[in-house]
Amino acid sequence: MGTQSHSYRRSQEDKLSPEELERYDRQLRLLGFGIESQLKLKRARVLVVGVGGLGSAAALYLASAGVGLLRIIDDGYVELSNLNRQILYDTGDIGKRKVDVAAKRLRELNPEIEVEALGEKLTEENVREMLSNADLAVDCLDNFRTRFILNDACVELEKPLIHGAIYGAEGRLMTIIPGMGPCLRCLIPHEPTEHDKIPVLGPLPGIVGALEALEAIKVITGLGEPAIGKLIVIDGMDLSFHTIEIKRNPNCPACRKIK
Amino acid sequence: MRIIVKSFATLREIFGGTGMLYLELPEGSTIEDLLEKLREQYGSKLDVGKLVGENPNVKILVNGREIIYLNGLRTRLRDGDSVAFIPPVAGG
Numbered sequence: 001m002g003t004q005s006h007s008y009r010r011s012q013e014d015k016l017s018p019e020e021l022e023r024y025d026r027q028l029r030l031l032g033f034g035i036e037s038q039l040k041l042k043r044a045r046v047l048v049v050g051v052g053g054l055g056s057a058a059a060l061y062l063a064s065a066g067v068g069l070l071r072i073i074d075d076g077y078v079e080l081s082n083l084n085r086q087i088l089y090d091t092g093d094i095g096k097r098k099v100d101v102a103a104k105r106l107r108e109l110n111p112e113i114e115v116e117a118l119g120e121k122l123t124e125e126n127v128r129e130m131l132s133n134a135d136l137a138v139d140c141l142d143n144f145r146t147r148f149i150l151n152d153a154c155v156e157l158e159k160p161l162i163h164g165a166i167y168g169a170e171g172r173l174m175t176i177i178p179g180m181g182p183c184l185r186c187l188i189p190h191e192p193t194e195h196d197k198i199p200v201l202g203p204l205p206g207i208v209g210a211l212e213a214l215e216a217i218k219v220i221t222g223l224g225e226p227a228i229g230k231l232i233v234i235d236g237m238d239l240s241f242h243t244i245e246i247k248r249n250p251n252c253p254a255c256r257k258i259k
Numbered sequence: 260m261r262i263i264v265k266s267f268a269t270l271r272e273i274f275g276g277t278g279m280l281y282l283e284l285p286e287g288s289t290i291e292d293l294l295e296k297l298r299e300q301y302g303s304k305l306d307v308g309k310l311v312g313e314n315p316n317v318k319i320l321v322n323g324r325e326i327i328y329l330n331g332l333r334t335r336l337r338d339g340d341s342v343a344f345i346p347p348v349a350g351g
Contacts, residue, residue, distance in 0.1 A: 235267065
C-alpha cells in the first residue's frame with residue numbers, strides 16, 4: 001500500500017464506489033445504518049493492539065466491515081500452539097512475524113482499506129505515537145501490564161478503548177469512553193498477578209474478539225448502546241452472559257481528573 | 260440454608276474446577292460467614308485477603324448485584340441466594 005493509493009482513498013472518503021456498495025450491501029441494509037455509517041467506518045482509524053486470539057477475530061471483522069485504516073500491533077511470531085484460536089494464521093505461517101501475515105490476510109480480505117503493521121511491543125514510550133490520529137483502540141492484549149499502559153494513554157488522550165479479555169472458557173468485555181464511564185483501572189484497581197500460558201478454549205477469543213469489533217463499530221457509527229460502565233462476563237461452560245454494573249472510581253489514578 | 264456459589268477463572272480452579280458449589284450455612288449468615296466457610300474448605304489456596312481488601316479486584320455479587328452496593332461483607336444471605344466470585348482475567 002503506497003502513498004498514492006492512500007491519498008486516492010482519502011480523497012474518496014465522501015463517497016462509496018459501486019464495489020464498496022456491493023461489498024457492504026448486507027450491513028447497509030441494517031435499519032439505521034445507511035451510507036453515512038459506512039462512510040464513518042471508512043474515515044475511521046482503529047488501533048488493534050495484539051493480533052492473537054482476540055485480535056484475529058476483531059481485526060478480521062473490522063477489516064471486513066470497512067474500517068478505513070487498521071493499525072495492527074504485535075511483536076510476536078506465529079507458533080504451533082497459537083493455532084487452536086488465532087484464526088488469522090495457517091500451519092504454514094509458523095515462524096513468521098504475526099503482523100506481516102495478518103496484514104497480508106486483512107488486505108486480501110478487503111483491498112478497499114489500509115492496513116498498517118507495527119511489529120513492536122506497545123510501551124509507555126511509544127503508546128502515544130501509536131495512538132496519534134487513531135479514533136479508537138481495541139484491547140486484544142494478553143497481559144494486565146500492557147493493558148494498563150494502553151488504558152492510561154487512552155484516558156489521557158480521551159480516546160475510546162474497547163476492553164476484551166479471556167481465560168479458559170470465559171470472556172470479559174467492557175467499552176471505555178474516558179469521561180463517560182469507568183476505565184480499566186476503575187474496573188481493576190490493583191495490578192493482578194500475571195499468568196503465563198493460561199488455558200484457552202479456541203472459540204472464546206473468537207466470541208470476545210467479534211464482540212469487540214461490534215462495540216468498535218457501534219462507537220464509530222453512533223449506533224446502539226455500547227457497553228459503557230457494563231462488564232460483560234461470558235461463561236462458555238453454561239453459556240451464560242452476565243452484565244455487571246461498574247462505576248467510576250472517584251479516586252481512580254487514571255481517570256479521576258476527567259470530567 | 261443452602262447457598263449457591265458460582266466461581267470464575269482462577270477461583271473456579273481453586274474450587275476444584277467446578278463453576279457451581281452448594282454450601283450449607285446457618286440462617287442469618289453473611290458474606291463474611293460464607294468466606295470463612297470457604298476458607299475452612301479450601302484453606303491456603305484461597306487468598307481471602309484478595310477477595311475482601313479495600314476496593315478489591317474480585318467482584319462479589321449476590322443474585323447479580325455487587326456487594327459494594329449492598330451491605331458489603333455484612334450482606335445477609337437467604338436460602339437459595341446465588342453468590343458469584345469474578346476475578347479479572349488477562350488472556351488474549
